[in-house]
Amino acid sequence: MAEDQEIRKVGLKVTGPRVKILELLEKYDDRHVSAEDVYRMLLEAGEEIGLATVYRVLTQFESAGLVERHNFEGGYSVFELSRGQHHDHIVCIVCGKVVEFTDDTIEERQQAIAEENGFEIGDHSLTLYGRCRDPECPGKQGAITTPSG
Amino acid sequence: MAEDQEIRKVGLKVTGPRVKILELLEKYDDRHVSAEDVYRMLLEAGEEIGLATVYRVLTQFESAGLVERHNFEGGYSVFELSRGQHHDHIVCIVCGKVVEFTDDTIEERQQAIAEENGFEIGDHSLTLYGRCRDPECPGKQGAITTPSG
DNA sequence: CAGAACAATGCAAAAGCTTCTCATTTTCTT
DNA sequence: AAGAAAATGAGAAGCTTTTGCATTGTTCTG
Ligand SMILES: [Mn+2]
Ligand SMILES: [Mn+2]
Ligand SMILES: [Zn+2]
Ligand SMILES: [Zn+2]
Numbered sequence: 052m053a054e055d056q057e058i059r060k061v062g063l064k065v066t067g068p069r070v071k072i073l074e075l076l077e078k079y080d081d082r083h084v085s086a087e088d089v090y091r092m093l094l095e096a097g098e099e100i101g102l103a104t105v106y107r108v109l110t111q112f113e114s115a116g117l118v119e120r121h122n123f124e125g126g127y128s129v130f131e132l133s134r135g136q137h138h139d140h141i142v143c144i145v146c147g148k149v150v151e152f153t154d155d156t157i158e159e160r161q162q163a164i165a166e167e168n169g170f171e172i173g174d175h176s177l178t179l180y181g182r183c184r185d186p187e188c189p190g191k192q193g194a195i196t197t198p199s200g
Numbered sequence: 201m202a203e204d205q206e207i208r209k210v211g212l213k214v215t216g217p218r219v220k221i222l223e224l225l226e227k228y229d230d231r232h233v234s235a236e237d238v239y240r241m242l243l244e245a246g247e248e249i250g251l252a253t254v255y256r257v258l259t260q261f262e263s264a265g266l267v268e269r270h271n272f273e274g275g276y277s278v279f280e281l282s283r284g285q286h287h288d289h290i291v292c293i294v295c296g297k298v299v300e301f302t303d304d305t306i307e308e309r310q311q312a313i314a315e316e317n318g319f320e321i322g323d324h325s326l327t328l329y330g331r332c333r334d335p336e337c338p339g340k341q342g343a344i345t346t347p348s349g
Numbered sequence: 350c351a352g353a354a355c356a357a358t359g360c361a362a363a364a365g366c367t368t369c370t371c372a373t374t375t376t377c378t379t
Numbered sequence: 380a381a382g383a384a385a386a387t388g389a390g391a392a393g394c395t396t397t398t399g400c401a402t403t404g405t406t407c408t409g
Contacts, residue, residue: 066404085395102360103360103397104357126394141314164303165328171331175327215375251367276367277366
């Protein structure tokens with residue numbers, strides 16, 4: 052299996068949980084999932100992998116460069132498969148939709164700003180928050196969902 | 201007192217804790233402090249204000265536009281007095297030093313990108329992470345110590 | 350292919366930050 | 380000064396994430 056090789060390549064042992072988690076991330080490579088998401092999706096697929104293991108594996112995958120972790124607002128992290136090319140995010144504060152983008156001008160300016168200020172930049176986090184114009188977005192129907200129901 | 205007016209102006213009752221917290225934020229207006237920082241600094245100054253109150257007041261001040269909350273990496277929030285003009289941050293991952301900057305080019309690009317993607321932008325979070333070249337920074341002496349203790 | 354060495358897992362407990370509950374105190378308005 | 384409404388403090392609770400430890404699984408060697 053392709054996943055086995057990827058896992059071995061980064062110096063990790065090939066175990067059931069690691070393979071299943073990598074497969075899931077590949078299957079949902081257009082989403083940004085939390086550890087809890089991964090845990091639950093695997094449960095629903097019949098894979099009983101402990102939440103602690105999900106956290107551990109995601110962190111290992113991140114260290115290995117296989118996945119990226121983002122800290123959008125909300126107090127928890129979301130993960131996605133690394134796709135080589137760097138990108139930033141726009142998040143709809145109403146429906147949670149996430150759109151990705153890259154902008155060379157912004158990237159260049161960031162580098163310049165870091166240098167001007169005597170910093171050697173490692174990475175950066177840029178996230179735009181707003182409301183999307185998706186007709187499906189509950190924000191359009193005026194029905195801001197409240198947790199009362 | 202000037203603080204009393206500011207607090208009243210935003211529709212909050214003038215109470216000891218609110219005045220003391222606002223005074224402290226004004227005194228340390230060149231820093232980015234956590235709720236815990238505020239709590240401890242007040243304690244050391246002889247003001248026994250509960251941590252829960254510090255959190256509540258900071259959140260109220262934020263809603264009122266008096267302070268801004270930032271979620272740098274590390275899982276906790278830091279606060280600073282609002283100074284009208286928007287700015288972003290560079291954080292040294294070694295010593296925790298924070299430098300502020302603004303860049304019109306980046307701001308414009310963000311707006312354009314949001315529109316291109318059908319988003320109405322509320323706000324954004326841009327933080328650069330790297331190592332500073334400050335000779336005082338422990339990173340220079342090889343002794344990596346975490347600023348949060 | 351068995352066996353040993355070592356790493357990974359699951360569960361529960363704990364951590365770390367933040368919010369909530371509720372009895373008590375304080376503010377602000379008559 | 381008194382009452383209504385809001386704020387506070389202390390601790391409990393909530394949430395996401397990490398950790399300890401006994402158990403299980405993987406890999407390597409022979
Ligand atoms: Mn992404
Ligand atoms: Mn700032
Ligand atoms: Zn939306
Ligand atoms: Zn530094």
